[in-house]
Amino acid sequence: EDKVVQSPLSLVVHEGDTVTLNCSYEVTNFRSLLWYKQEKKAPTFLFMLTSSGIEKKSGRLSSILDKKELSSILNITATQTGDSAIYLCAVEEGRTGNQFYFGTGTSLTVIP
Amino acid sequence: NAGVTQTPKFRVLKTGQSMTLLCAQDMNHEYMYWYRQDPGMGLRLIHYSVGEGTTAKGEVPDGYNVSRLKKQNFLLGLESAAPSQTSVYFCASIKGTTYSSGANVLTFGAGSRLTVL
Numbered sequence: 001e002d003k004v005v006q007s008p009l010s011l012v013v014h015e016g017d018t019v020t021l022n023c024s025y026e027v028t029n030f031r032s033l034l035w036y037k038q039e040k041k042a043p044t045f046l047f048m049l050t051s052s053g054i055e056k057k058s059g060r061l062s063s064i065l066d067k068k069e070l071s072s073i074l075n076i077t078a079t080q081t082g083d084s085a086i087y088l089c090a091v092e093e094g095r096t097g098n099q100f101y102f103g104t105g106t107s108l109t110v111i112p
Numbered sequence: 113n114a115g116v117t118q119t120p121k122f123r124v125l126k127t128g129q130s131m132t133l134l135c136a137q138d139m140n141h142e143y144m145y146w147y148r149q150d151p152g153m154g155l156r157l158i159h160y161s162v163g164e165g166t167t168a169k170g171e172v173p174d175g176y177n178v179s180r181l182k183k184q185n186f187l188l189g190l191e192s193a194a195p196s197q198t199s200v201y202f203c204a205s206i207k208g209t210t211y212s213s214g215a216n217v218l219t220f221g222a223g224s225r226l227t228v229l
Contacts, residue, residue, distance in 0.1 A: 034217065041222055042220040042221060043220050045217050099157060099170070100204075102154045104153060
C-alpha cells in the first residue's frame with residue numbers, strides 16, 4: 001500500500017499564482033517529513049518538518065505539518081518559471097535503517 | 113567537499129550483461145541508500161546499508177545486489193540486466209547517528225541513467 005501520497009499529480013499555473021501541494025502519509029514510526037525539489041537531476045532539499053503546526057519558511061516557499069491529519073502542505077506564492085519542477089515529499093520512518101518513503105511527486109509547470 | 117558522487121552517469125547495457133554502479137560519499141555518513149526513479153513511480157528503495165559491512169533489502173531488491181566494504185562506498189550491482197531495470201538510479205546518504213527527532217536529511221548523488229536494451 002502507498003505510504004506517501006501526493007496531490008495533485010501535476011499542476012499548470014501562470015506566473016504570479018499561488019499553489020498548494022499536498023502530502024499525506026501513513027507510517028508506523030514517524031520521524032520526519034521532508035520536501036524536495038527536483039529539476040531533471042538530483043532532488044534538492046527544501047524543508048524538514050518534525051513538529052505539528054510549526055511553519056517552515058524560505059522566501060516564497062513555506063510548509064507545515066499536521067500530525068493529527070497525517071499530512072503536510074507546501075505553499076509557493078508568486079510563482080516564477082524557475083519554480084517549475086517535480087516536488088517530492090518523503091517521510092522518514094524511525095526503524096532500522098531510517099527508511100525514507102517517497103510519494104510519486106507533484107509536477108509543477110509555471111507558464112510565463 | 114564533493115558530497116555524494118555516482119559513477120557512471122550514463123550507461124547502456126544489453127539484456128543479460130552485468131554492471132556495477134558506484135556511490136561514494138565523503139561526509140562520513142553511516143547510512144547509505146540506493147533508489148530507482150521511474151516515471152509516475154516516485155523514488156523506490158532498492159537496498160540500503162546502516163554501516164560498513166551491512167546491507168539490507170528495500171522495497172524493490174530483486175535483480176540487484178549491493179556491497180558496503182568501505183564506509184564511504186556503496187556499490188549496486190546488476191548481475192543479469194533486464195529491460196525492466198531501465199531507470200534512473202540515485203544514491204543517497206544520511207549521517208545516521210542516534211538523534212532525538214528527525215535530524216537527518218538525505219543527500220543525493222547526481223543520478224545514473226541506465227538503459228537496458
